Amino acid sequence: MSRRPHSPECSPRPQKKQKQDRLTSENYKNGVFLAPMVRSGALPTRLFALKHGATMVWGPEIVDKAILHAKREVDPVTGVVSYNGVSRAIWTTHPVEKPHLIYQIGSADPELAVQAARTVMQDVSGIDLNCGCPKPFSTHSGMGAALLTNPDLLCSILTALRKAMPEQISVSAKIRLLPSQEDTLKLVERICGTGICALTVHCRTRNMRDKERAMIERLKEIVQFVEGLGKGIAVVENGDCQGWEDAKRVREVTGAHSVMIARAGEANPTCFSDEPLLDLDKTLLPSYLRLSRYLDNNWSLTKFCVTQFKGGRVNIKKAESIKTRQMLAQAKGYESTTELVGEWTGEDEMKRIIETIESNPPRLRRLQTLECASNEELGMPLSTPAAMASVIFPSVVSSCDEDISYTTPQNTQNPEPPSSCAPFLPNSFQSKGPLPAKSDPVTPTPTVAV
Structure with missing residues (x-):
């Protein structure tokens, strides 16, 4: 199919002006988001996700250098904004999704990241740095999950983005767990000092794959740690959430401020609805x-x-x-x-x-804080995750002793232990609270000059 001619200027058709306000950490709380997905996070998928209840949507990761060489064009008929390469559109968006759209950058260079962000900032509400993709196309240049072992570079990119972006453009990051919980907390502490307003944690390590159970129970301590820093940063969970209703279970287990959905959104973009489409x-x-x-x-x-x-x-x-x-x-x-x-x-x-x-407006669609009945009314203590799960999902409570709130969703394998050799924390593990502030925090790996 041949491409329609585009106009390099704004669309001549007047667009209904939307009320714009600054994205803050509060906008990243109590929501269910569409995750950034290469190929699957295309414009039609994002639009259907927003139509069916997604609070915000992330675009697919775009490498910084790729967008710098793209030409921005506007379709005079549809209003679609295309960033075109030599033979195809590298990235497309539509003005209607702008207030709810986060653009994800793949970068290993602060200057290039800033240039890429400035290129697209007129069409987005936030910039997100990919620090978790384990795929070779991302990690081979030091981007994605490779940044997890180079925290100096990771933090310098986020700091540069926050300094360069105007106030109305939010800056966030998406990481994966490190095998060690202690190292993860050290990395999170440094990231939270860069000025970001939200941190998404994919609850798998770099070596784990999607078919392996996400270790969502490790996130609860991370959330408590971030809240203890007192910066108001939102923590978003990513991994093994099946939809809007399932997001309530995930939040109960993790304490996360919001939940991000990837595979379930790819399989059914209407999963953000209370009643997803069937057939x-x-x-x-x-x-x-x-x-x-x-x-x-x-x-x-x-x-x-x-x-x-x-x-x-x-x-x-x-x-x-x-x-x-x-x-x-x-x-x-x-x-x-x-x-x-x-x-x-x-x-x-x-x-x-x-x-x-x-x-x-999708950003007004929020998960409500769970209000539980009293112990006396229920006739049972709510001190255990299993008891709490019986309140939220009474139809799925089993007679077995399994901890229901940690149960892996159907069709998701649950290897014991995960192949990354990253063990679960013992039940007796207790957080000691936020690490004390340091002028030169210890990093998980030796630092390198930036």
Whole structure:
């Protein structure tokens, strides 16, 4: 499909002006977010996530040098903002998602990170530094999870970003756990001194993979530690959350201020709703294809995203689903999916999304603080996680002695111990409170000159 001509200037069609306010740490609390995902975090996915209840969304990691060479263009029909490379769009966004959009940078250089952030800051509300991706395309240049072993460089990038960005642009970071809890706390202390307003912790180590159980119980001490620093920084949990309702369980276990969803959002962008869509081949797939074509989303990217959709079947038989998947596998472009889509009413899809987002601002959708009944009313103590879980999820309480609040969601493996050889903390482990302030904090690894 040929790309429509773009205008290098702003869209001539007047956009409804949205009220802008500064993103602070409070905006990162009591929410459920769409995680940054390469390929899967495409513009249509983010828009559907916002429509169905995501509080904020993260764009996919974009390497600093890549965006510096991109040309910003605006589609005069759809309003889509594209940062185009030589042959394709490197990153796309739409003005309607700006108040809820966090741009994630992959960088190992403070100056390049600042240049990249300045390039896109007119289209986003926050900048996030990727310090956790373990994939070779990120770590080979010292970016992503490689920054975990180079805390001086990591902190210098965050400090530079916070100094360079205007007040209304938030700065945050996303890390992974270190094998040692003590080293993790030392690293977190240094990161919290850079001026960030939020820290996302993927509760796996660099060597762990997605099929291994996230060690979410380790996060509770980290949250207490950050709160003890008194900087008001929000801590966001990432790992093994299945949706809006499951986020309540995760928050109860971890004490995290908010929860971030990756794989479940990839499989079903409507998982942020109280009632996620089922029968996705009929309820979501056609709408996603219509919207993607209207927004001129790259076909290969769209095809990848829709093939990741997974959800419960109620009114669709397995044979129908298999037929749909076979049709998608053979499709060479949007025209090949007309039988699945019907009429190409992508503009109507976009109008509905804009109306939903503007009438129910996503950043106002919040998880409520859990208010438990008294022990006497329940006839049982709430001193244990299992007892608390019976209040939140009474339908899933088992008669066994297993700690329900730590139960791994279905279809997620739970190796014992994790392959990274990072053991769980003993039950007797007690936090000693925040580390004392130091002029030159000890780092998990030898420092290097920056």
